[in-house]
Amino acid sequence: MGNSIDSSTDGSRQSSTQSTKQSTKKSSATGYSAGQNQPQYDALIIGAGVSGIYQLHKLLELGMSATVLEAGGGAGGTWYWNRYPGARFDSESYTYGYSFSKELLAEWDWSEHFAGQPETLRYLNHVVDRFDLRDHMQFDCRVKSSSFDDEKEFWTVCVDDGRTFTTRFLITAIGMLSAPTLPRYSGVDTFKGQSFHTCAWPHEPVDLKDKRVAVIGTGATGVQVISEIADKVGDLTVFQRRPNWCAPLHNSKIDAETQARIKASYDDIFERCRQTPGGFIHGPDRRRFEEVSEQDRLEFWEQLYRSPGFGVWFGNFRDVLVDENINAEYSRFIADKIRQRVNDPDLAEQLIPKDHGFGTRRVPLETRYFEAYNRDNVHLVDINKTPIESITETGIRTSDCDRGFDIIIYATGFDAVTGAFDRIEFTGSEGQKLSDKWLDGPITYLGLQTAGFPNLLTLAGPQAGSVTTNFPRGIEEAVDWATELMKYIQQHKYNRIETSAEAEAGWGVDVREAFNTSLLASTRSWFTGFNSNVAGHDKLRYLIYNGGALRYRERLTQVADHNYQGFHFK
Ligand code: NAP
Numbered sequence: 371m372g373n374s375i376d377s378s379t380d381g382s383r384q385s386s387t388q389s390t391k392q393s394t395k396k397s398s399a400t401g402y403s404a405g406q407n408q409p410q411y412d413a414l415i416i417g418a419g420v421s422g423i424y425q426l427h428k429l430l431e432l433g434m435s436a437t438v439l440e441a442g443g444g445a446g447g448t449w450y451w452n453r454y455p456g457a458r459f460d461s462e463s464y465t466y467g468y469s470f471s472k473e474l475l476a477e478w479d480w481s482e483h484f485a486g487q488p489e490t491l492r493y494l495n496h497v498v499d500r501f502d503l504r505d506h507m508q509f510d511c512r513v514k515s516s517s518f519d520d521e522k523e524f525w526t527v528c529v530d531d532g533r534t535f536t537t538r539f540l541i542t543a544i545g546m547l548s549a550p551t552l553p554r555y556s557g558v559d560t561f562k563g564q565s566f567h568t569c570a571w572p573h574e575p576v577d578l579k580d581k582r583v584a585v586i587g588t589g590a591t592g593v594q595v596i597s598e599i600a601d602k603v604g605d606l607t608v609f610q611r612r613p614n615w616c617a618p619l620h621n622s623k624i625d626a627e628t629q630a631r632i633k634a635s636y637d638d639i640f641e642r643c644r645q646t647p648g649g650f651i652h653g654p655d656r657r658r659f660e661e662v663s664e665q666d667r668l669e670f671w672e673q674l675y676r677s678p679g680f681g682v683w684f685g686n687f688r689d690v691l692v693d694e695n696i697n698a699e700y701s702r703f704i705a706d707k708i709r710q711r712v713n714d715p716d717l718a719e720q721l722i723p724k725d726h727g728f729g730t731r732r733v734p735l736e737t738r739y740f741e742a743y744n745r746d747n748v749h750l751v752d753i754n755k756t757p758i759e760s761i762t763e764t765g766i767r768t769s770d771c772d773r774g775f776d777i778i779i780y781a782t783g784f785d786a787v788t789g790a791f792d793r794i795e796f797t798g799s800e801g802q803k804l805s806d807k808w809l810d811g812p813i814t815y816l817g818l819q820t821a822g823f824p825n826l827l828t829l830a831g832p833q834a835g836s837v838t839t840n841f842p843r844g845i846e847e848a849v850d851w852a853t854e855l856m857k858y859i860q861q862h863k864y865n866r867i868e869t870s871a872e873a874e875a876g877w878g879v880d881v882r883e884a885f886n887t888s889l890l891a892s893t894r895s896w897f898t899g900f901n902s903n904v905a906g907h908d909k910l911r912y913l914i915y916n917g918g919a920l921r922y923r924e925r926l927t928q929v930a931d932h933n934y935q936g937f938h939f940k
Pocket of ligand 1: 459460461547552553554586587588589590591592594609610611612613732753781782783784896902903
């Protein structure tokens with residue numbers, strides 16, 4: 371039913387009138403009335419993505435006055451911005467939707483096991499409208515700065531059009547992969563053809579037919595774009611710095627019978643997701659690697675490789691991501707798969723990662739990615755051998771030659787997890803800047819607060835459990851927890867909540883311990899805070915909590931059960 375919504379509905383057209391209407395709204399169901407010493411809103415949420423949408427819904431249910439400020443022209447966050455060809459999620463659709471409303475689950479039909487970006491965007495807009503949230507959202511306004519007033523105990527938030535808002539609680543729902551980064555090659559601005567970062571893909575169709583197209587970057591995004599456009603462009607040249615371990619997605623349509631079965635089993639599906647460390651339906655195989663004979667192991671791995679989704683990464687023996695030798699064995703198995711799929715043996719070797727083991731960086735799931743390189747119109751440039759020297763007016767110059775292009779696609783990733791925070795000037799208690807505090811990496815308590823920044827809740831922020839899970843699963847739990855916290859604050863009529871350096875220190879130890887036990891810690895990727903396009907991001911930063919959803923949930927429950935241990939209220 372939801373899928374019958376006009377495919378052009380991305381929410382953007384309704385935004386401007388509604389934002390005008392909303393900006394005059396005043397509070398408050400909790401007893402505050404706006405004035406010099408009282409804020410306009412009980413809560414202000416930055417970001418109308420998966421987190422912001424659900425958090426808004428929950429706060430309105432509590433009777434709080436709340437608004438969402440969103441930089442984009444409509445709701446959807448990641449799914450609003452990332453419109454590049456081939457964009458889709460790698461979570462099973464029916465594990466990606468919200469679980470909080472039985473009616474919503476019953477009425478929404480996912481068309482594919484792994485839905486594409488347009489469908490996900492329609493879904494999120496459907497949720498916004500179904501729960502009457504749009505009136506509480508303001509679009510096309512990018513938050514520039516926020517500062518906390520120690521005396522009045524509220525935040526003042528400034529947006530790029532000059533307006534300011536005041537709010538008791540400030541909740542960031544700004545995404546972990548929402549600050550795109552371009553390479554620092556000279557000449558990026560001089561190219562005369564079309565060029566886009568994948569996250570800023572135009573809303574209008576881009577004509578690729580017969581075009582000479584360059585893609586820089588082979589992460590999860592680049593892999594999706596390359597696979598999708600290889601047979602639609604004239605000529606495609608991929609500039610690869612490091613290959614990734616990619617594995618087949620095995621997407622397919624959902625037929626009516628399967629649809630009915632999915633709808634009848636939502637309780638089981640979500641319970642299954644609750645029981646796995648990643649919040650996916652795929653959980654680790656509990657057998658120890660040595661217990662399984664070589665033949666059984668190979669059969670098991672074949673089965674993983676043939677199955678849809680992240681089983682190939684998360685459904686494996688746990689040892690694969692912990693023990694280097696075992697990881698090397700699995701990596702050899704996957705490398706052979708790549709060799710079988712790429713006709714030219716030299717090219718196959720170039721596409722096989724040599725500097726890290728399988729699963730120690732984010733595994734891109736793909737549809738005929740390796741087969742794309744068997745096409746005559748697809749070329750791979752290894753920029754370790756022939757580095758890019760500059761972008762020219764007509765194309766890309768490497769150390770060995772100039773190549774001409776009509777379109778350059780930058781699939782060069784994001785200033786992950788902390789980047790969106792760095793793009794807003796947060797000034798906390800006593801004038802402290804968040805960018806100063808987090809210069810060498812984030813410091814948080816539970817990934818939800820940082821000391822010196824009272825009344826700021828960083829939903830799905832750095833070091834939160836949700837960052838490493840099937841995102842909506844982690845998000846729903848984080849939002850539910852934050853909502854209970856807000857309820858507690860309402861009941862006690864508190865004006866201020868903040869955490870302490872002591873609580874942060876304890877959480878920092880947990881974050882580091884959970885991270886360092888895994889092979890992920892020794893690989894350069896956005897998980898470990900590396901980004902060659904951002905000055906200073908050339909060393910390990912602990913951006914994510916890698917202890918798994920179960921441990922994180924346990925910890926959050928324990929904290930709440932002890933009157934929000936680690937937080938101080940006033
Ligand atoms: P990414 O994983 O960080 O990959 C960026 C790519 O660009 C890498 O291949 C990187 O090479 C290359 N690169 C960066 N700067 C470069 C430069 N200056 N010159 C040449 N190459 C450069 O970014 P992403 O692919 O956008 O993916 C980010 C995350 O978004 C994913 O890990 C995933 O969590 C999420 N995502 C999810 C989906 C999905 O659900 N299906 C789809 C897409 C993305 P190096 O490897 O050498 O650094």
